[in-house]
Amino acid sequence: MASQFRTDESCLFCRIIAGEIPSDRVHEGERMIAFRDIAPKAPLHVLIVPRDHLPNAAATAAEDPALIGELIGCADTIARENGHEAYNLLFNTGEAAGQTIFHTHLHLLAGGKLTDLPV
Ligand code: 5GP
Ligand code: ZN
Numbered sequence: 001m002a003s004q005f006r007t008d009e010s011c012l013f014c015r016i017i018a019g020e021i022p023s024d025r026v027h028e029g030e031r032m033i034a035f036r037d038i039a040p041k042a043p044l045h046v047l048i049v050p051r052d053h054l055p056n057a058a059a060t061a062a063e064d065p066a067l068i069g070e071l072i073g074c075a076d077t078i079a080r081e082n083g084h085e086a087y088n089l090l091f092n093t094g095e096a097a098g099q100t101i102f103h104t105h106l107h108l109l110a111g112g113k114l115t116d117l118p119v
Contacts, residue, residue, distance in 0.1 A: 005052040005053065007053050011102070013047075013049050014103060017051055026046055029074065032070065033049055034047065034075075034108075037107070042109035042112035043110065044084060044110040045108070047106070050071065056091070056094070071106045075108040082110065088110070091106055
């Protein structure tokens with residue numbers, strides 16, 4: 001059966017979701033997966049990524065606001081599972097703001113002291 005989710009074959013995160021590129025997964029759900037960032041900026045740095053390919057959080061929110069809530073809930077669960085009640089969440093949007101992968105993803109950062117924008 002064809003995937004119910006949009007994909008882009010040139011998108012790194014679509015390829016990670018498809019399992020074509022390995023990742024250190026910490027969560028696999030129906031609508032999203034989460035894996036450790038390859039270049040962590042905090043002791044716990046996880047990316048929570050919808051399976052559906054859209055370029056950024058605003059585009060996802062415009063189509064499906066509840067999915068943004070689910071991403072946040074997923075991040076909170078992962079933080080707590082790893083012993084963190086305090087954490088930072090970040091959506092980079094636009095190249096000038098540091099976005100490098102144009103597939104919606106939420107950064108979860110925990111365990112460090114954030115004195116400046118980390119990612
Ligand atoms: P952005 O800068 O787009 O908000 O975040 C992209 C993030 O993806 C960066 O923090 C970067 O370290 C991470 N990243 C880039 N390539 C890979 C990869 O192949 N595997 C994993 N796990 N993370 C990656
Ligand atoms: Zn994608």
